[in-house]
Amino acid sequence: MPSNRALKTPRTANNTPDPKELSLAIIKTACSNCNLRELCLPLGLTDDEMERLDELISVRKRVKRGDSLYRVGQPFDYIYAIRSGFFKTDVLLEDGRDQVTGFQMAGELLGMDGICTERHTCNAVALEDSEVCHIPFSRLEKLSREIQTLQRHFHQVMSREIVRDHGVMALLGMMCVEERIAAFLLNLSQRFTARGFSPAEFNLRMTREEIGSYLGLKLETVSRAFSRFQEEKLISVQQKHMHILDIDGLKQIMSRHNQRA
Amino acid sequence: MPSNRALKTPRTANNTPDPKELSLAIIKTACSNCNLRELCLPLGLTDDEMERLDELISVRKRVKRGDSLYRVGQPFDYIYAIRSGFFKTDVLLEDGRDQVTGFQMAGELLGMDGICTERHTCNAVALEDSEVCHIPFSRLEKLSREIQTLQRHFHQVMSREIVRDHGVMALLGMMCVEERIAAFLLNLSQRFTARGFSPAEFNLRMTREEIGSYLGLKLETVSRAFSRFQEEKLISVQQKHMHILDIDGLKQIMSRHNQRA
DNA sequence: CCTGTCGTTTGACCTGCGTCAACCCTTTAC
DNA sequence: GTAAAGGGTTGACGCAGGTCAAACGACAGG
Numbered sequence: 001m002p003s004n005r006a007l008k009t010p011r012t013a014n015n016t017p018d019p020k021e022l023s024l025a026i027i028k029t030a031c032s033n034c035n036l037r038e039l040c041l042p043l044g045l046t047d048d049e050m051e052r053l054d055e056l057i058s059v060r061k062r063v064k065r066g067d068s069l070y071r072v073g074q075p076f077d078y079i080y081a082i083r084s085g086f087f088k089t090d091v092l093l094e095d096g097r098d099q100v101t102g103f104q105m106a107g108e109l110l111g112m113d114g115i116c117t118e119r120h121t122c123n124a125v126a127l128e129d130s131e132v133c134h135i136p137f138s139r140l141e142k143l144s145r146e147i148q149t150l151q152r153h154f155h156q157v158m159s160r161e162i163v164r165d166h167g168v169m170a171l172l173g174m175m176c177v178e179e180r181i182a183a184f185l186l187n188l189s190q191r192f193t194a195r196g197f198s199p200a201e202f203n204l205r206m207t208r209e210e211i212g213s214y215l216g217l218k219l220e221t222v223s224r225a226f227s228r229f230q231e232e233k234l235i236s237v238q239q240k241h242m243h244i245l246d247i248d249g250l251k252q253i254m255s256r257h258n259q260r261a
Numbered sequence: 262m263p264s265n266r267a268l269k270t271p272r273t274a275n276n277t278p279d280p281k282e283l284s285l286a287i288i289k290t291a292c293s294n295c296n297l298r299e300l301c302l303p304l305g306l307t308d309d310e311m312e313r314l315d316e317l318i319s320v321r322k323r324v325k326r327g328d329s330l331y332r333v334g335q336p337f338d339y340i341y342a343i344r345s346g347f348f349k350t351d352v353l354l355e356d357g358r359d360q361v362t363g364f365q366m367a368g369e370l371l372g373m374d375g376i377c378t379e380r381h382t383c384n385a386v387a388l389e390d391s392e393v394c395h396i397p398f399s400r401l402e403k404l405s406r407e408i409q410t411l412q413r414h415f416h417q418v419m420s421r422e423i424v425r426d427h428g429v430m431a432l433l434g435m436m437c438v439e440e441r442i443a444a445f446l447l448n449l450s451q452r453f454t455a456r457g458f459s460p461a462e463f464n465l466r467m468t469r470e471e472i473g474s475y476l477g478l479k480l481e482t483v484s485r486a487f488s489r490f491q492e493e494k495l496i497s498v499q500q501k502h503m504h505i506l507d508i509d510g511l512k513q514i515m516s517r518h519n520q521r522a
Numbered sequence: 523c524c525t526g527t528c529g530t531t532t533g534a535c536c537t538g539c540g541t542c543a544a545c546c547c548t549t550t551a552c
Numbered sequence: 553g554t555a556a557a558g559g560g561t562t563g564a565c566g567c568a569g570g571t572c573a574a575a576c577g578a579c580a581g582g
């Protein structure tokens with residue numbers, strides 16, 4: 001079974017977009033009236049500064065589920081802010097194995113992997129129909145030379161990404177299955193909460209295989225862990241619908257010292 | 262005979278540091294005559310710009326083997342550039358388990374984990390007597406608002422850290438023991454080469470346990486892998502002295518498709 | 523010099539998670 | 553509607569790498 005099934009672009013059957021745009025449709029944008037501005041890049045800016053940021057984010061595009069926002073090796077020109085939707089990023093080894101390096105949701109930035117070599121070093125794939133603001137990186141750098149708050153905030157976002165990655169390393173390096181799954185669910189829960197959604201009930205946008213890839217597990221292992229958590233009344237899950245019944249129970253799993261195999 | 266002896270800090274025997282500084286001794290600094298300037302922060306700057314960077318890096322300090330440069334929770338004020346020596350960074354879980362998140366050598370920057378919360382989120386520990394340049398972060402930000410080249414380069418350094426972390430995730434998430442060890446040795450070899458040392462012969466500054474922690478393995482597993490590589494004439498290792506006999510052999514291990522357990 | 527400590531190696535054994543396979547449910551295509 | 557394919561669950565089994573234990577070598581301190 002090919003592990004990257006999701007990478008196949010679903011047929012663009014009904015709505016045929018401009019062929020050179022593929023499935024990307026252009027929409028008008030403005031940070032100043034975006035309800036994600038407190039989560040996203042404009043955080044902390046004055047109205048005046050935000051207008052200047054507006055000027056540089058001229059396009060917002062749709063990315064259909066299964067389509068790539070960017071792929072390994074493509075030239076890097078933009079940082080992307082997710083307006084709505086859900087993405088995964090992954091890296092591939094030559095032999096076809098792939099590792100999901102993160103899941104990104106509304107208000108989060110994508111593309112910072114491309115800064116160092118001016119080419120992207122991972123793939124970003126939409127897990128549901130999404131909208132993305134395109135931020136020309138050189139103009140963002142210029143503006144952040146002029147607006148200290150913006151500069152600081154951008155540095156914080158990159159730093160947060162590094163810290164997040166350290167957390168994933170800790171997860172992959174020393175946690176057992178149950179801890180990884182609990183950590184994963186608690187992280188999702190917390191991020192949905194920050195966006196005004198229920199902490200306890202949400203849809204998983206990714207397959208068991210993608211969860212497994214992110215957590216360094218096989219899909220069967222993820223499935224079994226979900227079943228076990230369900231038996232223990234920690235969660236109730238069917239298909240993609242996840243209901244966390246006992247948040248504290250999940251937190252306890254994280255603090256029981258149960259080493260990795 | 263290790264060809265990278267030069268990395269060992271010259272004996273501190275004769276010059277006794279100020280006692281209230283503990284093991285940190287202050288030394289005069291200048292990027293402009295530092296032989297690491299092509300690896301480190303000043304990369305690409307004009308002489309004039311480099312002088313301005315010099316002004317802001319007023320102190321260089323020694324950190325003795327085993328001492329921390331910074332610890333989790335400490336306020337973040339500086340980015341550190343390693344002048345000489347060798348460090349590890351690690352994160353701890355409450356229960357005492359810890360994960361090494363990286364090994365850093367001369368010319369590399371430390372401390373970017375602290376930007377997002379203004380407090381450090383990992384520990385940085387010297388694995389041998391080292392010298393470190395202290396770069397006040399707010400002044401670095403100011404200067405990078407004025408010098409575009411510096412701004413770009415700093416962004417590249419942070420981005421490179423993110424990309425490196427993705428590589429470690431791939432390693433932890435899908436490689437088997439032999440691949441991890443081979444990847445680790447090849448990475449060290451390449452970084453020593455970039456610093457003008459032998460690609461084939463170097464001293465490991467870290468213990469088997471620290472290697473294991475970084476690679477998500479137990480120390481016994483690391484030791485066994487070294488022994489097996491030695492039997493196969495890929496390396497010759499005794500204690501901390503590593504001699505790579507067959508670089509291509511190690512690379513082949515990386516490309517054999519041997520999944521993770 | 524000797525002694526204690528720390529790091530490393532090696533063997534024997536065990537187990538958590540991967541592998542393989544069968545089957546089911548849901549969604550999409552026509 | 554039906555068919556086909558993708559995604560998920562569950563069981564039986566095997567092995568890579570963890571655990572435990574013993575012994576050794578290198579180095580620091582007295």
